[in-house]
Amino acid sequence: MFDSVEKNPTLTLICVALAFLIYGYATSLPKITDFMIFCIFVIAFDLLYGHMGQLSFGHMLYLGAGAYGCGMFAYHIYPDPFLSILAGVLLGALVATLLGTLVVKTSQAAFALSNLALNEVGAYLVLSPWHKWTGGEDGLSLFFNKYGIINFGESTFRFYFCLCSLLLVVFLVLSLVRSPYGSLLKAIKENEVRVKFLGYNTYLYKYITFIISGAIAAFAGALMSINLSYTNTSLIAPTRNVEVIFAALMGGAGSVIGAVVGGAAFMTISNYLAVYLIRWEMFLGFALLIFVFWFREGIWGYLSKAGRALEKERSNR
Amino acid sequence: MTNFVQSILFGLTIGGILYIISIGLSLTFGAMGIVNFAHGLIYAVGAYALYTVATLLGTGFIAGVLAALAVSIPLSYVIERFVIRRLYGQSIDYAIIATYAILLIGADLLKWVYGASPLPISDPIGVLWTFGSLSMPVFRLVIIGSSVLIFFGLQLFFKKTLVGKIVVAGLQDREAVRSLGINVEKHFAIVFVMGSALAALGGVLYAPLSTLDPYMGFQILILCFAVVIVGGMGNLKGTAVAAFALGMVHALTAAYIASSASDAMVYVVMAAVLVFRPVEA
Numbered sequence: 113m114f115d116s117v118e119k120n121p122t123l124t125l126i127c128v129a130l131a132f133l134i135y136g137y138a139t140s141l142p143k144i145t146d147f148m149i150f151c152i153f154v155i156a157f158d159l160l161y162g163h164m165g166q167l168s169f170g171h172m173l174y175l176g177a178g179a180y181g182c183g184m185f186a187y188h189i190y191p192d193p194f195l196s197i198l199a200g201v202l203l204g205a206l207v208a209t210l211l212g213t214l215v216v217k218t219s220q221a222a223f224a225l226s227n228l229a230l231n232e233v234g235a236y237l238v239l240s241p242w243h244k245w246t247g248g249e250d251g252l253s254l255f256f257n258k259y260g261i262i263n264f265g266e267s268t269f270r271f272y273f274c275l276c277s278l279l280l281v282v283f284l285v286l287s288l289v290r291s292p293y294g295s296l297l298k299a300i301k302e303n304e305v306r307v308k309f310l311g312y313n314t315y316l317y318k319y320i321t322f323i324i325s326g327a328i329a330a331f332a333g334a335l336m337s338i339n340l341s342y343t344n345t346s347l348i349a350p351t352r353n354v355e356v357i358f359a360a361l362m363g364g365a366g367s368v369i370g371a372v373v374g375g376a377a378f379m380t381i382s383n384y385l386a387v388y389l390i391r392w393e394m395f396l397g398f399a400l401l402i403f404v405f406w407f408r409e410g411i412w413g414y415l416s417k418a419g420r421a422l423e424k425e426r427s428n429r
Numbered sequence: 430m431t432n433f434v435q436s437i438l439f440g441l442t443i444g445g446i447l448y449i450i451s452i453g454l455s456l457t458f459g460a461m462g463i464v465n466f467a468h469g470l471i472y473a474v475g476a477y478a479l480y481t482v483a484t485l486l487g488t489g490f491i492a493g494v495l496a497a498l499a500v501s502i503p504l505s506y507v508i509e510r511f512v513i514r515r516l517y518g519q520s521i522d523y524a525i526i527a528t529y530a531i532l533l534i535g536a537d538l539l540k541w542v543y544g545a546s547p548l549p550i551s552d553p554i555g556v557l558w559t560f561g562s563l564s565m566p567v568f569r570l571v572i573i574g575s576s577v578l579i580f581f582g583l584q585l586f587f588k589k590t591l592v593g594k595i596v597v598a599g600l601q602d603r604e605a606v607r608s609l610g611i612n613v614e615k616h617f618a619i620v621f622v623m624g625s626a627l628a629a630l631g632g633v634l635y636a637p638l639s640t641l642d643p644y645m646g647f648q649i650l651i652l653c654f655a656v657v658i659v660g661g662m663g664n665l666k667g668t669a670v671a672a673f674a675l676g677m678v679h680a681l682t683a684a685y686i687a688s689s690a691s692d693a694m695v696y697v698v699m700a701a702v703l704v705f706r707p708v709e710a
Contacts, residue, residue, distance in 0.1 A: 167522040214703050220521045221464045221662070225654040226703060229696040232651055236693040351647065354529060361526065391541065397534035404527045405515065 114412075114419035118369055121286050125279050128372055132275055135376070141271040142339075143383060148278045149335045150359070151375030155285055155368060156328035157356045162366030163289055164321050165301030166219060169353050170227030171329055173211075173234045176348025177204040178330025180238060183252045183343030184245055193256040193264050197334040204330020205323055207234075212322040216315060219304075231350040239345050251344025254337065264338055274335055278372075281328060286368050288324070297321060355382075358396065361403045364410025373412045431562045436684035437677070442569045442638070444676025445576025450631035450649060451656040451668050452583065453624020457513075459600045459663010460617045462521060466528040467508050468628050468653070469646025470535035471501050475629025476636035476645065477539055480550055490553035497629045505625030509618050517614065532646060540643040547640035572634050579627065580669055587665065596620050600663050652679075652692065655699040675699075 117123050136144035157171045181203030186196040215226050238246045246252070256264045263269050288294055299307045300314050308314050337343040346352070355378065363374020386392045403410070409417060450472055457465045475497035483493030508531060516524045556567045587593035599606045599613045606613050635649070652675070660671030675695050682694040 161522070167525060169525070214700055218703060221458065221462075221525070222658055222703075224522075224525055225464065225651075225658060226699065228651055229655055229658075229699055233693045233696045233700075236689070240687075240689050350651075351644075354533065357526060357529075391537055393533045393537040394541075397530040397532075397537065400526055400530035400533070401512070404523050404530070408523075 114416040115423075118367065118416065121283065121290075124286065124369060125283060128282055128369070129275065129279055131376075132278070136271055136275075142267045145267070145271045145274045145339055146336075146383075147376050147379040148274045149332050149339060150356075150379050151372045152278055152281050152335065153329055153332035154356055154359045154363070154371040154375035154378075155281055156325045156332060158360045158363075158365055158368070158371040159285060159288075159321060159325045159328070161357075161360055162364075162371070163294065163297050163301065164318060166318070167224045167357070168215075168227040169224040169357070170229070170231030170350060171325075171356060172348055172350060172353050173227070173231040174204045174208060174326040174329035175333035175336070176231075176234060176238065177207045177326075178333025179337040179343045179347040180246055180333075181330065182334035183254055183337045186254045186256060187247075187252045188245065191254070191256050193262070193338060196256070197331070197338065200334030200337070201327050201331050204333065205327040207330075208323045208326025212319050212326070216319045216322050228350060228353065231348070231353065235345060235348045235350055238348055247344070249345060251342050253342045255341070256338065264341075270339055274339065277331070277335060281331070282368055282372065285328070289368060293317070354396070354400075358400055358403075361400070361408075362410055364413035367412055367416075370410055370412035374410060377411060432684065434563060435565070436680045438565055438569065438573075439684070440677035440680030441573045441673065442676070443679050444673035445572050446631050446635045447649075447653060447656050447676050448576050448669050448672035449579055449634065450628050451653040451660070451672050452579075452665070453621070453628050454650075454653050455657045455660065455663055455665065455668040456596070456600075456620050456624050458657060460596065460603075460620065461513070461517060463513055463516065463524040464521065464528070464654075465513070466525065466650065467505075467512070467531040467535070468528075468625065469650035470532045471505055471508075471625045471628045471646075472632040472649060473536065473539060473641075473643065473646040474504060475501050475632030476550075476641050477543060478629070479633045479636055480543075480548055480641055483553070484548075484550060494630070494633050497633045498626055501629030502622055502626050505622050506618075508625075509621045513621070514614070514618070532650075536643045536646065543641075543643070545643060547642045549640050550636045552637045568637060572638075575630075575634065583665065592616055592619055648692070652695055655695050659699055659702045 117127055132144060132148055135147075153171075153175055156174070157168065160166050160168050160171070178200035180200075182196040182200030185199035186193075189199075211230055215223055215230070218226055239248060243249075258265065261269065264273075289297070296307065296312065296317055300317060304314050333347060336347060359374040359378035360371060361374070362377055363372065364370030382392075385395075389395050407414070450468070454465060454468050457463050457468070478497040478500045479490075479493035482488055482496040483490050508528075512527050512531060513524065516527060552566055552568050554566070554568045554571065558565050558567045558570060587597050595606060595611055595613070595616045599617065603613055632645075639645075656668060656671045656675055659675065660667035660669070675698060678698050679691045679695055682691040686694070
């Protein structure tokens, strides 16, 4: 029964929208807005990790590029929210285009580590040499133009805007993953040499996917800076990479719905449980170990497996 | 000129530290295909053991070094036995995530016990060596000397002892060694513990030059990963060359550009190496 949700894009979108609407109105809209933005970031990360099979340990760089692109455009050039988001996404895509030529050549461990190193470089550049434009340690506080009901100062408007953004990203990535292009990605994940053998330029496909993933992560970063109405170095901090990895693992890598479930679950834990947990990092560490050793399919993977088993039992009866 | 020579000597110090720490990483990667983030934890544990014994109990530096080794060896064995051995031959991502989890747990434990604020360790020798207008803490010379000793010691170990030879052979062709009836994993475990002990030693040697904080392992680990990527994973001589070269980059950047830029410059060099020489990993 969970499979049927995954197989039908319309049903997926309706379920995601309903789930977040109910969650938002049952708790608080600003909080769930954060959750949804984080889910977009997890989807971007999972496009590389779950679908293409490359673990990046530095995806915060693209989130940061988006946040700073958006923030610096609004602060220095023109505080139009939509142009700022566009600037953020373009900056993220540009950074991914430039750095992708380097990192996509590597794979596995070297891929993870060179991304982490580049993230360190980015965080340093933002913090110190470019502090005139980025605000350095203090960051930038942002204000955006209002046009009638399009008012990013309103938390309800932000909630609906981010919900629509999330649905858009889910739709786009779902269509990408289901296209022949997506099948090729999956094939590259399984066995890159064979795909090469069939005559495909695997480097090009990996490179394009890297740029798409970077652009989506930058979109999440731009939304984050608009939602927080500031940008600062915490949006590009390399130490926060573990959060998105954890969320992707928790939800179940390699599935768009899994990424959304993981993002929402991680944010729920870090927002509601972290208050009671004094040793938050220790908890995170043990939870990661549990997921790696005993629960690799993640929450969504487990649910869909259980659903399949249930259906099989029913049809056997 | 004095300034330049001074920077070169500083570069050798940093290079020596990087070499001592990276060797374990490079071996674990080359031998087992595992990226070991827990290495940074062992490094931090070594430094904290030194702090506990030498500064809190006041027993002196040598006792601190022994304490660091005594703590790090069993700890690294436990990590190898219960986490890393279970991940052999599986997707490398799981090893990265699991060892990172250990780093998080360990750093949080250190924060719990010692607090999050940085702790200083005084220079155990505290004597300045002066030569003309040049002056250097003698301790830095000790670091350079120990890294050179370790380099030649390891060369001997890998050329002359049976365990070393088996490991070198295993690095080249694991299946062939196994088909000779040798338990490669057991030998790799020995080398893993050795590499970890060296990381703890690196922590001990570097701590007096900087301060301790629970996340100290994270920062240096990324530098060491850069060393391993530049030097070639599992390439022992390459690791040594890369460590000293990047140490030099680090020190010269700190001297002539900005001290805060030195870490970033190392990664830029790493990126440049990646452009010209793609890594097969």
